[in-house]
Amino acid sequence: MEHYKMNLTLKVWRQKSKDFKGHFETFKVSDISSEMSFLEMFDVLNEKLVAEGKEPVAFDHDCREGICGMCSMYINGRAHGPWHETTTCQLHMREYKDGDTIVVEPWRANSFPVIRDLVVDRSAFDRIIAAGGYISVNTGNAQDANALPIDKQKADESFAAATCIGCGACVAACPNTSAMLFVSAKVSHLALLPQGDPERKTRATNMIHQMDTEGFGSCTNIGACEAECPKGISLENIARLNREYIGAVFSGSKD
């Protein structure tokens, strides 16, 4: 595709902290290259703001390779922008044309309070993992990698679930602000492997309990999470989480 330059209008959410009321601020950016990533376009905006002595827009980012799960913008009504299975850092400006207006919002969920501008606090996910997303292993020398035979299909499904980067796009996209796709991926990748067996009867219940405590909404199987997930985590994982939960509740050793 041919390289071109464009002038854009950005409507960006500005918020000092979770205790302040936020508002949209409009910026004009010019000479944006179609080869830039969306975050590079924000870098250009921020350099301009700093040069003008204004406060730059705070946004989350880290690897900029689409694998860390830090970036988190809600762009023109879409989590991580309009591209399928793409994080914001991998969205490129060739998606837009000269004169476009782009509305950029933070992930909006009460469980993800705004820290500043487009940065939200996703530590609720860490607490859900801590509640059950672990396995028991023996100390001492590592076992031989092939000591435990694992069915190929299960290994593949487990790996597919483990590609969840915990970015929170599922919560942002869900009309109910449910975290079920995230929790289901984290439960699935352990439930499918023999290493996950010892905690099997408590993992799903503990993680769901923590998910509810954090104030996420209930899943109603709408499917917007799957449509927006940059890693293509499937709704089948939610079905598996439901099975794990039912199995844990009715056959577990707890009362």
Place this chain on the structure above:
Amino acid sequence: MNWKQSFSTSIGKKLQMSLTGLFLITFLLVHCYINAQIFYQDGGTRFKEAAHFMGTNFVIRTVEIGLFAFLILHIVQGLLLWAKNRSRRSVGYAVSAGNKTSPWYSRSMALLGTLVLLFLILHLSKFWGPNRYSMTFGSGELDLYAMMRDEFQTTWVVVVYVLGCIALGWHLLHGFYSAFQTLGLGTHKYKGMIKTIGVAFSIVVPVIFALMPVSFYMHWVS
């Protein structure tokens, strides 16, 4: 958390919606089959026999109590879930994804359910209510076939019935699949089958129901 408390977690509430929903789906199937007897064109003989059995059989009358209990649970739990989920995002998005990431009816279950409920109140007050009242306090069973024939001569009643069936169809289109997904059956093995049967059910059953008032109105059934 013991197993009884587990019904009050977010998945537990989903399970309540799913199980009561599947019970109501089964009810729809039976109700549709019984009422479709009018299409035999026999002056309502078979329909009256079936209606008499459903109205007087001890087992059916006992299940009827369960039906109302599950219906009320489905409605109350559904509305509570809707209200709770809406409260989880105090500041809404300025731009929404709309239908790009999910079909409208999957996001509108509370609205569609409420429309079905409003229709249901009218429906019960026209047939089930007067019949049960007459059986308990009056002169026994009413002629439901004659009541249908008379009621469905009024245009607005027929229109409301057809609209109720349309709302029911959209509600089922998401609800049928959703009930099985909640039970953990939405896997690649069964998902296609469940969705196909769900679409067929959501079209066929409401269409048969809608044909009943329309047929009386148009005098297709004599």
